[in-house]
Amino acid sequence: MSEVQPKTQDELFQFLDSLGIEHTTKRHAPVFTVAESVALRDEIPGGHTKNLFVKDKKDNYFLLTVEENATVDLKTVHTIIGGASKVSFGRPEKLMEYLGVVPGAVTAFGVINDTQKQVKIIVDEALMKEATVNCHPLANDATTSIASKDLLRFIEATGHEPLVLKVAS
Template identity: 80%
Template sequence: MHAVGGRRTGRMSEAQPKTAEDLFRFLDELGIEHQTKRHQPVFTVAESVALRDEIPGGHTKNLFLKDKKDNYFLLTVEEHATVDLKTIHQTIGAASKVSFGKPEKLMEYLGVIPGAVTAFGAINDTSGRVKFILDEGLMEFDTINCHPLSNDQTTSIAAKDMLRFMEATGHEPLVLKVTA
């Protein structure tokens, strides 16, 4: 809903997900340096490998997971890392073994579609439904590269600034060793 002159308009009952431009404005407000490169939409790590020479730093793979109690997690790891989905629940504090979250919940909580999943989705998780976990190995890179809420761009920021961004969205990201 939008407030107009003290009253609400009935445009939509849910807030619209933030866009890449909203994200860039937020990063600017925080004083976080960022660079973005436009490219063809990519949906998988394999498709995005061609961009590696043009964009230095750690490139990400994101796993949107849920446990049986409907607790949601976003694991952000280096693109070639392996995550053992049979045992990861013990590391991340899930109530049970995990499975992949449904695309509807991905859009509802993070404001993105499959193929555009990103740690930057924290900007859309205003109700704090998702626990964000950044892999230790990824955080060793000086620069981290993520989609800025759409898969036709890649945004680069410093690893330490990713933590600042998360905290500014009201999330306390966990930096854990979640990869094999």
């Protein structure tokens, strides 16, 4: 299998621009956890995301994009998202292969790299209540703010169908 180079931040921004999607990006020190990113809240308004890259026993992969403080029950979420079994976290190699990102930089924007449509993306409905959603732009040293409706438009433009479901409590 040929190694596909993941898109760069600039390529992501060009894609958003080509869709006429407004976005702003703030650079910051790399953050690897939601806890580390809390310090940025005052500077970056809107809903902040937590992203879970999971798979079921049949190697179906899912990206769950939820509000940062949301709780996702990994024992039961498969019944909501259409998994064949309970889900577990996907391996870092698959994360890079499918979404072009490393652990700590998982983002809904990663679907731009999933040209083979290996990953089903689910956006939590509570997150969609936010006017603005904040995601890493393929790396964890910046945060890109985008209208929640435009996030769905972006996902569709990558050829994925964004499923808006209640996956978090």
